[in-house]
Amino acid sequence: MNEKLLSFQLKNGAFSYMHSITQSPHDEQHRSYMLDCYEIYYLISGSVNYQVEDQTYSLSPGDLLIITNKEIHRPYFTSDSSYERILIFFTPEFCQHYHNESYPILHYFERKKPGSFNRIPSKLVEQLGGYFTDMEEHHYSNQPANQVLIELTFIRLLIHLNDIIATHLHTSQLEGEYNAKIEHIVTYIHNNLYHELSLRHIEDTFFINRYYFSHLFKKVTGYSFKQYVIHKRIAKAMELLKLSVPPTEVCKMTGFEDYSNFYKAFKRVTGVSPARYS
Template sequence: MSGSSECFYDPIQPELLYLHSVTTYKLETIYHRHNAYEIYLFLRGNVHFYVENRCYHVQPGDLLVMSPEEMHRAFILDESEYERITINLKKTYLFQLSTPSTNLSSCFDHRPKGTGNIVHLDEYNLKQMLQCTNELERLLSSDAYGTDIKINAAVAQLLVMINVWFHNNSFVPNDIMPELVRETMDYIETHLNQDITLRKLAEVFYMNSTYISRQFKKHTGLTIRSYILGRRIERAKFHLSEGMSITDACFQSGFSDYANFIRSFTKMVGTSPGKFSKQR
């Protein structure tokens, strides 16, 4: 993923991407999103994990799920070993694995955006999870006959288990996102189709604009300007997927310049608004 504060769309190419990673240096990522669902299992380290306008100091056994629409980032606080497992799954892949009575994308989609993303696995459930991921790792490194079918079965089994955990979840995580950053995000979200400036934010929150800007960048890895642009692109995608015309989607999402909208949308989404509309 690019470290540029102007780019936070990280496209996933394969329908299934599995990574078991250990980092031994202080890694910083910016808020980003994918064109796929994400499963994130935290195993060890000293990490703050951000999802939308919430932040959690994750503990070993914390399991998070993110939809393609949910911005997230990991912020590593020191140089202790940071171990995690991430699994990215394309929507089309989950649809193929699901049945009319078992929607495997339920834990990703059937909840308010930015909420209900986290469960904490006890020792027994964490052991179950790791047994499944270890088997998936083994299968992904094999080219034996029938391995593709076994991989699909292992992923389906894992998703059934995760959906049950989230369906029965009563875990209430401690949200440590600074109030100023959360309120700035909320203000931006509710005023996207208006002109949003640092001066206006300073007036709303009765704070110095430089301080607001620095705090926002510290906790998101993004400038306020690039964050607003990303949210407007997401709003435009929603409008286009609902059948709105390109012109209306442009201005309803807060863009005042049509050419800039086309250019920004194509750069961040990877396709033009016209082609995106035809794909819906």
């Protein structure tokens, strides 16, 4: 059972904060996600492995994840103990007032390679817990300026995160587990979404048995090859639709065989039609 301890939004949903706890969690409760926003995930209690693209992160209480709007992700649970976390979802537009050339506040989110350097361990972010506490206290304070105080506290959190990342980005402390072969193929997928991407094509291109690859890909990423390709194509389609590219052209540019398949896949992943999304 999932219980929301606190949930609120700012600026018409451009910023969403959710503090929740799940009793006896299991994998079926949590599907794969690919959201149209950035996400900060803070684990308070519980035992969970978190899959982001082809990386698996074994999380401990106090660990923090940074997830972009181009990354497929989902949790897998290693016990039935209660699972408490804080999730913050925000759009780039929410932070644009604080962005400038001398200090691009979202530089890491915008430049980070998908599936890399998502996890920041608790020993590096132990001081960040205070920001979450402050945001919750501001929410409950009922002060006229509480929304402004929440926003400013969040910006301070981002600045602190940037400092941590700048110091520790090139250390193994931020890495998850990965498979070099799969990572290479995932990069190929990202760069060739508009081309044929079948198991046979991967077999011929990388000289790897398709059945072995299919099993290995599922084991490493947590997704079937077909599911992963569809999600990445939809992510690209979302980008193009935001640029006002017509849905029929987006269909062709993202490798779908016909518009009917594109329409069904897009609505299944996003919940809306391509035309409505644009």
